[in-house]
Amino acid sequence: MEFALHWQQGDAKFEDRFLGRRVNAWRDVFPPALMEKLHGCSPGEAASASYCPGELVDPYTLDKVIHLPVTRFRKRSLGGRNVSPKVGRFYPLGMLSGLPGIYSSTITPFRILEIDGETMTVDLNHPLAGRPLTVEAVITRLQEKQGDTGGSLMHWPEEICYGGPGMQAPLPERPTEFFDEQFFSRSDADDATFYAQPRMIGHIDEQASANLRSMYRRFLKNGMRVLDLMSSMQSHLPDDLDIDVTGLGLNAEEMAANPLLTEYVVHDLNRDPSIPLKGHYDAVACSLSIEYLTDPVSVLSCVREQLAPGGVLLVGMSNRWFPTKAVRGWVDLNEFERVGLVHEMMRRAGFDGKRGVISMRNDWRPQGDRHFLETRGVSDPVYMTWVEKS
Structure with missing residues (x-):
């Protein structure tokens, strides 16, 4: 069963998805009224319920x-x-x-x-305390239970709401103080040497990549002109859309191996944050790389200039990166707080349009993945923050 937690702050929309594994409809604890609505549903069918503040997490006090x-x-x-x-x-x-x-x-x-x-x-209140929440649940698979003993009870409201949801949003009256003089420092600042040799590897597992593609798909349409920022051998963009994709990255061999790219340009954004391309783009996607930028606000300001009016910036993230290349401040943050950090970068770069976040956690990792056992079959989490150019 895939749960989706929906909530909002101002004009920002948040959607936190969580895959419930081995759900036991008879024994587990569910959000109030949700299981009653799901009773009799088949795979692919969904139900949702809305909750006042204090019904799913402890009330704000x-x-x-x-x-x-x-x-x-x-x-x-x-x-x-x-x-x-x-x-x-x-x-x-x-x-x-x-x-x-x-x-x-x-x-x-x-x-x-x-x-x-x-x-x-x-x-000390829960990050979601005081917020109205909506939970949607989709049945993905049904299986008859083989026995009535053993197993564990799952409290699904806790699984859905705890571990980070709510930490993406800033305080109502002021931005979060993320930055200090060491925030954008790195243990390895030599990008030219590091990226001189191609790295034909994916940062995340295949299911996580599919989840990120499905998030991007919500904003991309046939005929769009798309900039794949900090591109490599894999863009995580939908491969069944008729879109014109330009790659901007640090290694030509990696981008040449990317089947989605119509063209590509080698350019180091940490040396020069400008975008050396002509024309405007309907969408700019930056996948699993924002944590490597040492001056991201300047880069995103240049991205904003490249976007057509009404265009959208899509930033995909996970919890995997090259350790020596990520800026130190990024590593210190909770995964959900990193989403808030990217929104703050977007705000400083001049983006003031509609915005939101989509996340997906606890999905199944493909059994053939080499990290299957060490991750206990859990796919890498993915987060996508988006903002429109007004």
Whole structure:
């Protein structure tokens, strides 16, 4: 059963998809009223239910908004850099000292709302608390249960709502303070040498790539002119559409092996953020590479200039990258927070049109994949953030 959690903040739409495996309709806990609507449905059929704030996650309460000395924030070293508290950011509760029932290993997130001198205001509510939510469920496969004993009970509202959903959205009144002087530093800044040799490998598994293609498909139509930014041997774009795709990347051999590219240009965006191409594009897609940019706002500003009015920027992400090439600040963030980071980059680059996020987690990894056993058959998560040029 594939669940889709829908929620909204302002004009931004969020859709967090999660594949429920081995769902037991008799034993498991479901969102209220949803299983009753699914009763009697066949594979491919769906049902949805809407929930008021507090029905799927704990209700928002002011007693979970507390004031603490900044000294109660444990500054940990991650990747050789100290992590300091920043307004709008989420952190594991274990980074706060002196709270009853909280240990250094506690990973439940909290958010910093304000820092005023030596005092900080923190929000311990669930990231989705206070929001109306809608859950859609699609039955993907039915199988008769072989026995009535054994197995485990799954609490699907927790599986769907916990682990990051809600952390994509900024505070209502101010942008998140993501950046510091070390945010865009990298352990390996020599792109020319690193990308001199082709790497004919995919960053994500085949199912994750298919999920990303399906997300892109929602925005792409026949006849579109598309720029594949930071392109390589694989674009993750739908291969059954009649679209004109131009690749912009760092290795000609990789792009020459990409069957979707009509043409390609070798260009280093970290040396020069401009786009050395003529004409406007209906869509720009950047797949699994945004974390390598050392000046992404300048690059996205140039992308905005290349987009036709009403065009769309699509940025696909996962949790896999070349470790030495990703900027340090990216690695520090929760996967869902990275989506919020990309939205903030888009805002700074001048994008102010409609926007949103689609994510997919817990899908099946193909059994023939070489990482199948170590991942317990779980496909790589994918996230796609989009914004239109107004």
